[in-house]
Amino acid sequence: MTEPLPSRASEFLPPSRRSRSLLVKFLLILVPAYLCLAVPGIGYLVHLQLRMDQDALARRIGSQAARAAAALGRHDPRADPGLAQDLLAPLASDRALFCAELRGADGRLLAALPPAQGCVERAGVGELVLPVRGVETGSLLVRFTAIELREAQRLEAVLAISVVAVAFSCAVLAAGIGFRLMVGRPLRLLLATIRHSAATGDKQLVGLRRSDELGAVIGAFDEMVLREKEREAELRRTNAHLQVALIELKSLNEGLEQRVNERTSELNRKTVLAEAASDAKSRFVWSMSHELRTPLNAIIGFSQLMAGETFGPLGNARYLGYARDIDASGRHLLAIVNSILDIAKIESGTEPLHEETVNARDLVAECVQVVRPLCDAAGLVLSHHLEHLPRQLRADRTKLKQVLINLLGNSAKFTPRGGRVELTAGLRPDGDVEFVISDTGIGMRAEDIPVALSAFGQVEGPLTRRHGGTGLGLPLARMMVEMHGGELYVASEPNKGCRVTVRLPASRVIASAA
């Protein structure tokens, strides 16, 4: 429902502010300006008119008196008193001249107006005494009044005030009407349009064509509204495109979601299969390793008996050598089988972590002692350093020892004669315990490190082939460290050695009693 348009622009203002409307301000300027200009102007005109009236009256009085005196001078009043009286009579027609006296040289009254009365006890605002030069020199006294001037003054004052008042009223009325037409109406339309737009959101044009400043304002407003509408239309078009895109995106999303669900289902199924396969593999490997160890133990045992000639000499030295080879190969194969068995157990989750309190320094010393003969035989320098190593750790002693021995053994194995193997153990600033095994060995390329850390991923090369090995030591060590919640890092460069870091979390440290 359209709100009715107020008849005045000021009605848009709150009642307390209507006294500050443009019309009131305009009139407050117009009225004093009008009065300042009109009142003195009219007053000056009235003054000029009064002066002209006074001049005209003076000329009239003077002229009539002079003519009467001239006429009287042409006759002898003594000879014909009636004629003298007649010559004075025209003066009575002028209401400004209310008495006249013709006296002779001796002062005797010869003629008077009013007749036989003259100017006795009658006073006016002024009088004229004119010489009458004729047969006998006398004088003519004429008294006059300015009452008609005062009447004219009053009339002109009333007229002037009336003119000023009427003109003032007309000016104020015209100014008010003009203001409303020129300013009020455009403002009213503009305000109504703005309010309508603000209230309903429906942007409308004022549509008022004018060539003045308000027309420019309204034109600018209409232009702004048009631009706003264009922007809204553009927004609607963009929104429609977005809606279409959203629907398409939703459709794609649904398709994608369906595909993801399908892939996820397939992946889950494959994962289940893979896990089942992995479990089967682990069980198979564990079973096979277990089955292999029994005959291997028999082979090693019997070969030791034969190499030791427990039940008598073998008779031929070559048989003795073969028996020793069988023993060595059997031990190597047993070590491989044990490693495979360990990996299988860890991967299958059946290998428990036997946590106990471990004396870290003793553990390091034991590991160094185990590896030292190997290093001595290989011509290597083995050293170890303890830097604030905690006294006690909570760990699986066997596995942690196996980790350190494996890593030290690897360093000894891949370090050429004359090289150096070093074990450093200590406490990091963040509380973690760190074991660092470094060597000056053959090292490996950065891209080979992930291979070396994977099971059976020993890096191929002449040296590795020369040194043999299953490649299970490093991955097995990593698995055991991870079982402790720790991490194992390898940093190496070819021919610059290898640096393996074993880091156990701070939670593994048992605080020593003070």
Place this chain on the structure above:
Amino acid sequence: MPQIARQIAPRIHTSVRALAVAALLAVGSTPAWSLDLSTKAGLQAAMETYVEQQMVDGKFLYLDKQNGQAKTLHPVTAHPMVFTMGANYVLCFDFRDDQGKDVNLDLYMARKGNSFVVFNTEVADHQMLEKFIAEGKVKTTE
């Protein structure tokens, strides 16, 4: 509306007072050279009397100094305006010559007792009066 009236009233009151003062200054002030009605009427009567006395058979005679001829003029009307020249006065009278051409007569007058006398006339020579007015020697009266 009463609130509006209360706000506007002091301003209008001030404006009206200022206007009243201005009007009084414009209308009510009296110049120093103003003449009263009696003086003006006396001057007019003296001028008319002078013209009347100079007339011969209803014609005003004057000497045309350039041509050396006596010319006649016919009176038309007396000017109501009075000029002052110090203690003396200047009035004007319009005539027409025999050809119907307007001729102006300036009369220089002085007070003599209760009446006035003409002590100089200038015929058809208005420039002298205009010169005196321009020099401030002759002034208009109120």
